[in-house]
Amino acid sequence: MKILVIGSGGREHALVWKIAQSKLVDKIFCAPGNGGISQQAECIDIKAEDIPKLLDFARKEKIDLTVVGPEAPLAQGIVDEFSNYKLKIFGSNKKAAQLESSKVFAKQLMAKYRVPTADFKIFDNSDEAKKYIENKGTPCVVKADGLAQGKGVIVAKTIDEAKQAVTSIMQEKIFGDSGNKVIIEDCLEGQEASIIVLTDSKEVIPLSSSQDHKRIFDNDTGPNTGGMGAYSPAPVVSPELFKEILDKVIYRTIDGLVKEGIDYRGVLYAGIMITKDGPKVLEFNVRFGDPETQAIFPRLKSDLLEAMLAATETKLSKLLNSGGLSWDNRACVCVVCASGGYPGEYEKGKEIFGLAEAAKMKDIVVFHAGTKELRNSKQPKIVTNGGRVLGVTGLGVTIKEAINKTYQAVEKISFEGMHYRRDIGKKAL
Numbered sequence: 001m002k003i004l005v006i007g008s009g010g011r012e013h014a015l016v017w018k019i020a021q022s023k024l025v026d027k028i029f030c031a032p033g034n035g036g037i038s039q040q041a042e043c044i045d046i047k048a049e050d051i052p053k054l055l056d057f058a059r060k061e062k063i064d065l066t067v068v069g070p071e072a073p074l075a076q077g078i079v080d081e082f083s084n085y086k087l088k089i090f091g092s093n094k095k096a097a098q099l100e101s102s103k104v105f106a107k108q109l110m111a112k113y114r115v116p117t118a119d120f121k122i123f124d125n126s127d128e129a130k131k132y133i134e135n136k137g138t139p140c141v142v143k144a145d146g147l148a149q150g151k152g153v154i155v156a157k158t159i160d161e162a163k164q165a166v167t168s169i170m171q172e173k174i175f176g177d178s179g180n181k182v183i184i185e186d187c188l189e190g191q192e193a194s195i196i197v198l199t200d201s202k203e204v205i206p207l208s209s210s211q212d213h214k215r216i217f218d219n220d221t222g223p224n225t226g227g228m229g230a231y232s233p234a235p236v237v238s239p240e241l242f243k244e245i246l247d248k249v250i251y252r253t254i255d256g257l258v259k260e261g262i263d264y265r266g267v268l269y270a271g272i273m274i275t276k277d278g279p280k281v282l283e284f285n286v287r288f289g290d291p292e293t294q295a296i297f298p299r300l301k302s303d304l305l306e307a308m309l310a311a312t313e314t315k316l317s318k319l320l321n322s323g324g325l326s327w328d329n330r331a332c333v334c335v336v337c338a339s340g341g342y343p344g345e346y347e348k349g350k351e352i353f354g355l356a357e358a359a360k361m362k363d364i365v366v367f368h369a370g371t372k373e374l375r376n377s378k379q380p381k382i383v384t385n386g387g388r389v390l391g392v393t394g395l396g397v398t399i400k401e402a403i404n405k406t407y408q409a410v411e412k413i414s415f416e417g418m419h420y421r422r423d424i425g426k427k428a429l
């Protein structure tokens with residue numbers, strides 16, 4: 001089969017790496033890809049949001065399955081466009097993608113179908129939102145309705161902070177039209193975990209649990225980022241809790257979507273807060289998590305491509321009947337190495353050293369995110385090309401072993417300004 005993966009981050013490198021292990025695959029393309037992906041797939045210079053060009057490419061190359069990594073093309077309707085041309089594509093259609101592209105849509109669906117989540121109110125008027133904040137008090141959480149690259153959520157400790165968030169989102173429009181509406185919701189307390197499933201609307205196949213680390217600095221301090229590391233499984237999700245999350249969150253949401261006439265095929269990702277009153281949904285995503293994916297796929301023993309095909313073709317029941325997915329019992333840790341200055345401004349083009357040495361280590365994979373391969377010099381080299389640069393990933397019999405091994409690999413790698421958290425996985429110990 002000819003496969004096209006769309007995206008350029010660590011998640012897409014993990015997808016390409018895992019798909020490459022499938023016996024079904026003959027050739028993988030990636031648009032646009034990165035410096036690591038280019039070693040396993042042919043990278044095509046088309047942006048992930050350029051749907052017309054992607055469509056042309058897939059038709060010309062007769063791609064058998066397109067796999068969409070990031071949310072933006074899903075929210076723009078890439079699945080609907082490809083499906084119009086009978087091209088197979090793994091991901092949610094535009095209506096289903098609203099679960100991520102509109103927090104208002106997601107919250108209203110959760111309220112209607114009794115999916116546990118924080119109590120909330122929706123506002124399209126900033127004065128009313130501020131009045132509500134004054135009456136309600138803090139802490140509270142202010143969320144922009146639309147996509148905001150993971151930056152549209154402000155957990156406010158003071159009334160001033162919450163009102164300032166409303167001003168920035170609704171009046172200054174720092175996220176553009178994504179801020180036409182805001183949600184103000186109760187602040188939840190507890191441990192977070194991610195539950196990611198494959199679904200074809202009829203059946204659900206869960207992946208193993210995971211936990212990511214959103215803040216830039218150790219001990220969850222500093223500003224939010226795209227994710228500084230992850231581990232899988234998340235021991236906080238006991239088998240009983242996993243079942244409760246599937247019953248109360250995943251099945252209710254998918255059944256709710258079906259009742260609304262929405263066909264959901266692809267990935268459903270639920271960000272969960274495990275509160276003293278049970279699991280509650282923080283957010284839904286309609287794609288694999290980044291960097292959770294990098295910590296999950298190395299533990300997946302089954303053929304991912306087969307599973308994604310089954311979800312696309314509404315044949316997950318067949319896969320379930322033949323035993324579902326099988327997992328490596330070992331723990332996996334992914335540590336993100338970031339550019340100096342990230343999540344603020346950072347420079348690109350710094351040469352990365354030690355990649356080959358780290359990759360030689362047993363049970364270590366180095367997934368590339370913001371990297372680029374420079375081929376014009378005598379010796380091709382890999383340089384930084386983004387904020388999150390690498391996801392160094394390691395397996396261990398225990399989480400402690402996985403942590404130690406992964407950090408040993410991280411220490412072999414260097415580039416000017418490189419920084420990373422030193423406490424990834426610590427919560428699981």
Ligand code: AMP
Nearest residue numbers: 118141153155185186187188271282283
């Ligand atoms: P989201 O993009 O909605 O997942 O929000 C990003 C992060 O904000 C989450 O991972 C949580 O750490 C935090 N967050 C979101 N909603 C809440 C909430 N209701 N209570 C406490 N923290 C929240």
